[in-house]
Every structure is written in C-alpha cells, then in structure tokens.
Amino acid sequence: MREMSAVVRVLVLFSVCILGLKPSFINAATDPQDAAALRTMYTSMNSQPQLTGWSANGDDPCGQSWKGVTCSGQRVTEIKLSGLGLSGSYGYQLGSLTSTTVLDLSNNNLAGSIPYGLPPNLTRLNLGGNNFNGDIPYSVYSTASLVYLNISHNQLQNQLGDYFGKLTSLSTLDISFNSIAGNLPESFSSLSSVKKMYLQNNQFTGTIDVLANLPLDELNVENNRFTGWVPQQLKSIDLKINGNSWNSGPAPPPPPGTPPATRNRNHRGGNGDTSSDGGGEMKSVQISSTLDTKTFDVPATINLKPPPIERHKSFDDDDFSKKPIVVKKSVTAPINVKAYTVADLQMATGSFSVENLVGEGSFGRIYRAQFDEGKVLAVNKIDSALFVGRQSSEDFTEVVLNISHLHHPNVTELVGYCSEHGQSLLVYEFxxxxxxxxxxxxxxxxxxxxxxNTRVKIALGAARALEYLHEVCSPSIVHKNVKSGNILLDAELNPHLSDCGLANFIPRANEYLSSNVEVGFNAPEILMSGQYSVKSDVYSFGVIMLELLTGRKPFDSSRPRSEQSLVQWALPQLHDIDALSEMVDPVLEGLYPVKSLSRFADVIALCVQAEPEFRPPMSEVVQSLVLLVQRANMSKRTIGVDQGTSRRESQDSSENLS
Structure with missing residues (x-):
C-alpha cells in the first residue's frame, strides 16, 4: 500500500508539471493553518463586506492583503479590526495562529460568550467595546505572554477565575464597565509587572488588599461594592476609589511581623518614577463612606440545606400557621405568568403535605399541586434562607421577571409564582x-x-436546553447545577431542564450551592476555586451522558474504590471499543448500534476534559448528537419503540400536563 501511495503522488506531481496546473498551496504565501483559521473567523463574523479582501474560500491572507491582517513571511502576526461594526463572533479555531501577537477586535458588535480558542502567544488582546457576555475563558488566563489585556465595556458577569498566576508579564489590565461580581481573586497578587489596572463600574465585593503590593502606577476601582480599608501602599499612586462602601475610621494594625507599608521604587519598574518621594507632596486620597450600608460576614459553618423531613406532619405547620397574616400589596410581575396566593397553593398541595412531596430541588422542595380544574403543576417552595432582609420581596420579583423570559421546548416552563407572608414559591409545568x-x-x-434511541434523544434535548441558555440567551446563562436530577421527563420521555436561571438570578445562590455540593457532577475547576462557567456546565452534561451510557450514578460509594467516581473510572476506557462494550448499561442487553455507541463516547470524552478551554461549546455537542439521532433511527439493530410508559400509570390519566 505504501508503494501504491508513492506512485499516486508521483503521478499527481507529473500531471501538475505536464498540464501546467498551479495548485494553490504551491503559490500561497500564507501558512495553510493560518489561512484556515482566518476563513473560520470570517464566517463566524457573518462574512461582512467591511472585511475587504477576506473570503470564505481564500487561502492567502498575507499575499492578498486581507484588511487588518499583518504578516511576517508566511505567518499571520497581527489582526487589527477595530471599529468596523462587525457582528457575530470570532470563532473557536484561532489556536493555530501561533505567530500572532496582536488581536484587536475592539469597538464592534461582537456578541455571545468570548470564544475559548485564542492565539497562544498573544502579547496584546483587545476585545473592549463589544457585547460579549458570560465569563472570561480559561485560554485568556493561560496566555502567559500577554502584556496588554482589555475586555472593558462588555456584558461579562459572574466572578473572575482565580487563574491569574501565569500572567506575570501583564502590564495593563482593563476589565471595567462590565457586571463582574465577587471578590478579587487571590492570584491577582501574582501580577508582578502590572502598572495600570482598571476595575471600575463592576459589582466587585470584598476588600482590595490583594492589590496592596503590586507595582501599580494607576488604579481605578470606582463604582463597585468594595468594603474594608484602602491599603496604605496604594495611597501614593494615581488612585480612584469613589462609589464604594469603604470603612470609616482608622484601619486595624497589621499582624505582627508585617513589613512597613512602603512601596519599593525598583519594584515599580526600576525607573524611580514614584508619585511621592522624600521631597514630593503626597497625593490626597478621598475615601467615600456609605454609613447606611451594612455588610455581613456569613460563617462557613452555616448549613443552608433544608432541615430533615418529619414524616408525621405537613410543612404548612412550620411555614405558615405560626406567622401573622399580613395583607400585602400584590407583587408586580410579568403578565405571562400567574400570581397565586398561599391559599391557592395550600389547597392544591394539601397544605404542602408529605404525600405531595415529589422531590428536593436545587433550592427547595418540590410539591405536586392538583387544582380544581384538573390541572397538575409543580410548586417549588424556595428555601427561606435564600431571600432574607428588607429587599427580599423585590429580589424575588426580579427572579420571577428574569425566569419568565426563558422559553424553550426543553426548558421547564414557569407558569406562576407566589410571594406572600415571607414565602417565595415558583410554579412550573409538571x-x-x-x-x-x-x-x-x-x-x-x-x-x-x-x-x-431514547437515551440519545434525552441527551440531545438536554443539550439543546443548555445551548439555548449559553448561546441564545443574552447575556448567556450559566446553569451551575446541571445534573440528572434536574432533567425531568414528560409522558413521552422528552427531557426538560429544570431550575434554569435560579443560580444566576437568586442573590445567594452561589453560597447555597457551595454548601450543598453534589459529588460527581462538578468540573475540577469548581472543586478547586468555586468558579462556574458555561464550560463547567458542559462538563456536568458529559457526566449525564455517562449516566445514560452506563446506567451508573456519578458517585457510588457502594462500588469498589476504583469505580466509585464515574468519570475517573470511565474516562480511560471511552476510546477502547471492547472496554466500552463492557461499560454499557446491562439493561440494554446489547441492543445498540456499535458505531453510535462509539460516537456517543467520543462526545463524552470531549465534554469531561479536565481543562475547560478544551471542552466544546454546546452548539457543537448538539450537532454531534443530531447526527447520532439520525443514525440511530436508521439502524436496524436498534429494536423497539420509544416507550412513553408512565412511571405512575396508576395516577389519573386525565391529568392536564400543560
């Protein structure tokens, strides 16, 4: 065969010489991988006409002078496309641009999550002034060569990942004018070259102590939710701090043995350009104090998990009967959901009796509610610890408003709510x-x-739900609690993802989730740093696919130690077809197409990779599963029909499942 291949190559080259053909790869001045990456980028940005010279079929960006592209030899070194009104995204395949050091896509209309594939040797990255949402991808944190990073004026939210340890060359960091929340990551202390940092107009909390010993010349932290005291070391630089809740009064003394609060001139760049020295005048620093804003430290010792179920009484006794009945003004909410009263839901659930308890949701107990007209719905009684204080009613109204906008065939539909007597209840389809x-x-x-067939169909439906949350919703929604317990099956066994949006919109949701971690589903980065992202959702979805494949639980302490963690046990075997056949759920009795099984395992292996940036976006997962469904439906080896047999056939078949 090798001899035959060699003969074929010789004949091809002979034909080229005799016929005078000029294959594009011979004359192209651009590295083929670089050209392929730019073609993908072009289509991802909707092939817009302002990208003059660009082409979906072009193979020579360097030789054909594509707009904004600078080359050195055959390699693309800079891509500068600022202020062109570009839309779409920039694609996920820029990792092959290993010679590219500058990527400037600022001041356009690019949207969605920031794609995870970036040129690995960038020194300057500017994505400012777009409509990106979600999180900063791990590939940004891992680009150790970065000197300049600007992702300001976007719609980023959630918390920063604690992954800044590699960015020791970074001189300028601008993430201002977003909606980034949480405390500053401890790894900020590793930014040993940073001179300018712009964090203003976000929702950061906690102190700025981690910035105290950085070699900063400029720092802007205005209009956040910072508390504590401004470190003495920062008071000699160009500092802007208004619009926060700084503590008034003298700062507490440093711990014994702490070095004096002075700044080393050489540490600030070696040029001696301090804002104040022996003969200079120290800049005054105005610290605004919001005295009517209180902050509370919550011990880690608080357990927000609902108390154990007492089977001899209904929950109504604890939750309602001992509280005074106060007539409140009805909460304004969207017109597409119904406002229920506590009396309505008490009657429909038998006063929230144990008999109507159908499960524990991520944020409360779920009850079956049967109404007079025959309609059956599910009532999620949100844990009271999640909504406390004077603003609790307004917070809950905002949650209802946000969730009411979510509409997808594979997302559990919100149909109503109740906010009375200090209780917060959500009413969903059942x-x-x-x-x-x-x-x-x-x-x-x-x-x-x-x-x-049904297992693949369930995986596809759940994937479509996550694709909707991640890539259709704007800003994108990170579910944060993707697990098989949150995938509900209707009468035809179609999947519906529940609890969508709750972890994003409930103010104390992260705190609750961190105290109720369910072993087996969470991605490694969550266990290490508590940072959720669309990529951690993808990992959890991969675990669900493993459950469908093997019939095993994500973590099973009853099994041998080497088999207790489903991912750790299964991952090394996913590409071994013989081992894979042994892993399949035995109840299938071998009734599955082998090729479909193998491709299903390939998708799992991509989703549960340890590094977040290597996991695929959910749109790619959906595409892979669509092909699987088509092939599974055509397979002759798959026997039977998609069963729609109810798990509770003894219930009244006239129930309205709207």
Whole structure:
C-alpha cells in the first residue's frame, strides 16, 4: 500500500508539471493553518463586506492583503479590526495562529460568550467595546505572554477565575464597565509587572488588599461594592476609589511581623518614577463612606440545606400557621405568568403535605399541586434562607421577571409564582415521569428500561436546553447545577431542564450551592476555586451522558474504590471499543448500534476534559448528537419503540400536563 501511495503522488506531481496546473498551496504565501483559521473567523463574523479582501474560500491572507491582517513571511502576526461594526463572533479555531501577537477586535458588535480558542502567544488582546457576555475563558488566563489585556465595556458577569498566576508579564489590565461580581481573586497578587489596572463600574465585593503590593502606577476601582480599608501602599499612586462602601475610621494594625507599608521604587519598574518621594507632596486620597450600608460576614459553618423531613406532619405547620397574616400589596410581575396566593397553593398541595412531596430541588422542595380544574403543576417552595432582609420581596420579583423570559421546548416552563407572608414559591409545568436520575437509578414497577434511541434523544434535548441558555440567551446563562436530577421527563420521555436561571438570578445562590455540593457532577475547576462557567456546565452534561451510557450514578460509594467516581473510572476506557462494550448499561442487553455507541463516547470524552478551554461549546455537542439521532433511527439493530410508559400509570390519566 505504501508503494501504491508513492506512485499516486508521483503521478499527481507529473500531471501538475505536464498540464501546467498551479495548485494553490504551491503559490500561497500564507501558512495553510493560518489561512484556515482566518476563513473560520470570517464566517463566524457573518462574512461582512467591511472585511475587504477576506473570503470564505481564500487561502492567502498575507499575499492578498486581507484588511487588518499583518504578516511576517508566511505567518499571520497581527489582526487589527477595530471599529468596523462587525457582528457575530470570532470563532473557536484561532489556536493555530501561533505567530500572532496582536488581536484587536475592539469597538464592534461582537456578541455571545468570548470564544475559548485564542492565539497562544498573544502579547496584546483587545476585545473592549463589544457585547460579549458570560465569563472570561480559561485560554485568556493561560496566555502567559500577554502584556496588554482589555475586555472593558462588555456584558461579562459572574466572578473572575482565580487563574491569574501565569500572567506575570501583564502590564495593563482593563476589565471595567462590565457586571463582574465577587471578590478579587487571590492570584491577582501574582501580577508582578502590572502598572495600570482598571476595575471600575463592576459589582466587585470584598476588600482590595490583594492589590496592596503590586507595582501599580494607576488604579481605578470606582463604582463597585468594595468594603474594608484602602491599603496604605496604594495611597501614593494615581488612585480612584469613589462609589464604594469603604470603612470609616482608622484601619486595624497589621499582624505582627508585617513589613512597613512602603512601596519599593525598583519594584515599580526600576525607573524611580514614584508619585511621592522624600521631597514630593503626597497625593490626597478621598475615601467615600456609605454609613447606611451594612455588610455581613456569613460563617462557613452555616448549613443552608433544608432541615430533615418529619414524616408525621405537613410543612404548612412550620411555614405558615405560626406567622401573622399580613395583607400585602400584590407583587408586580410579568403578565405571562400567574400570581397565586398561599391559599391557592395550600389547597392544591394539601397544605404542602408529605404525600405531595415529589422531590428536593436545587433550592427547595418540590410539591405536586392538583387544582380544581384538573390541572397538575409543580410548586417549588424556595428555601427561606435564600431571600432574607428588607429587599427580599423585590429580589424575588426580579427572579420571577428574569425566569419568565426563558422559553424553550426543553426548558421547564414557569407558569406562576407566589410571594406572600415571607414565602417565595415558583410554579412550573409538571412532568409525570419524574427526573432522569430517578428513572435510571430508582426504577419502579411502572417503568421500563430506556432503550438506546431514547437515551440519545434525552441527551440531545438536554443539550439543546443548555445551548439555548449559553448561546441564545443574552447575556448567556450559566446553569451551575446541571445534573440528572434536574432533567425531568414528560409522558413521552422528552427531557426538560429544570431550575434554569435560579443560580444566576437568586442573590445567594452561589453560597447555597457551595454548601450543598453534589459529588460527581462538578468540573475540577469548581472543586478547586468555586468558579462556574458555561464550560463547567458542559462538563456536568458529559457526566449525564455517562449516566445514560452506563446506567451508573456519578458517585457510588457502594462500588469498589476504583469505580466509585464515574468519570475517573470511565474516562480511560471511552476510546477502547471492547472496554466500552463492557461499560454499557446491562439493561440494554446489547441492543445498540456499535458505531453510535462509539460516537456517543467520543462526545463524552470531549465534554469531561479536565481543562475547560478544551471542552466544546454546546452548539457543537448538539450537532454531534443530531447526527447520532439520525443514525440511530436508521439502524436496524436498534429494536423497539420509544416507550412513553408512565412511571405512575396508576395516577389519573386525565391529568392536564400543560
């Protein structure tokens, strides 16, 4: 075969010489991988006409002078496309641009999450003035060569990842004018070259102590939610701090042995350009104090998990009967959801009786509610610890408003709410086959095992729900609690992702989730730093696919130690077809297409990779699963029909499942 291949190559080259053909790869001045990356970038930015010279089929950006592209030899070194009104995104395949040092896409209309694939040797990255949302991808934190980073004036939210340790060459950091929340990461202290830092107009909390010993010349932290005291070391630089809740009065003394609060002139760049020296005048620093703003430290010792269920009484006794009945003005909410009263929901749930308790959600207990007209709905009684204080009613109204905008066939629909007597309740459509977790791991006499076609269909529906949250919603929504217990199955076993938006919109949701970690689902970066992102959702989705493949729980302490963690046990075997066949859920009895099984395992392996930047976006997962569904439907080896048998056939079949 090798001899034959050599003959073929010789004949091809002979034909080229005789016929005078000139293949593009012979004359092209641009490295083929660089050209391919720019073609993908062009289509991702909607092939807009202002990108003069660019082409979806072009193979020579350097030789054809594509707008904004600078080359050295055959390699692309700079891409500068600022202020062109570009839309779309810039694609996920720029990692092959290993000679590119400057990427400037500032002041355009690019939207969605910041793609994770970046040129690995950038020194300057400017994505400022766009409509990017979500998180900063890990690939930004891992670009150790960065000197200048600007992602200001976007719609980024959530917290910064604690991954700044590699950015020791960074001189300018501008992440101002976003909605980034949380405390400053401890790894900021590793920014040993930073001179200018702009953090203004975000929602940062906590102190700025981590910045105290950095070699800063300029620092702007205005209009955040910082507290504590301004470190003495920062009072000699160009400092802007208004619009925060600084503590008044003298700062507490430093711990014994702490060096004096002085700034080393050589540490600030070696040129001696301090703002104040022996003969200079110290700049005055105005510290604004908001005395009516109180901050509270919550011990880690607080357990927000709902108390154990007492089977002898209804929850109504604790939650309502001992509280005074106060007539409140009804909460204004969107017109597309119904406002229920406590009396309505008490009657429909039997006063929230144990008999109507159907499960524990991520943020409260779920009850089956049957109304007079025959309609059956699900009531999520939100844990009271999540909404406390004077603003609790307004906070809950905002949650209802935000969730009411979520509409997708695979997302559990919000149909109503209740906010009375200090209680916060959400009313959803009811799905009679319960959760995927229960269907897989707690079978009852009414359920049948899921056949292969149905498992792939469930995976596809759940993937589409996450694709909607990540890539259609603006700003994108990180679910933060993707697990099989939050995938509900209707009468036809179609999946519906529940609890969508709650972790984003409930003020204390992160605090609650961190105290109720469910082993087996969470990505490694969550366990290390508590940082959620669309990529951590992708990892958790991969775990759900593993459950569908193997029938095993994400973590099972009853198994041998080497098999307790589903991901750790399964990952090394996913590309071994013989081992893979041994891993399949035995209830399938071998009734699955081998190729479909292998491709299903390939998608899992991509989703559960340890490094977040290597996990695919959900749109790519959806595309892969669509092909699997098509192939599974055509397979002759897959026997049976998609079963829609209810797990609770004994219930009234006339229930309205709207």
């Amino acid at each position: 799905h009679k086959n319960g959760s995927l977790h229960d269907y897989l791991h707690i079978p009852d006499e009414y359920s049948k095992p899921l056949i292969w």
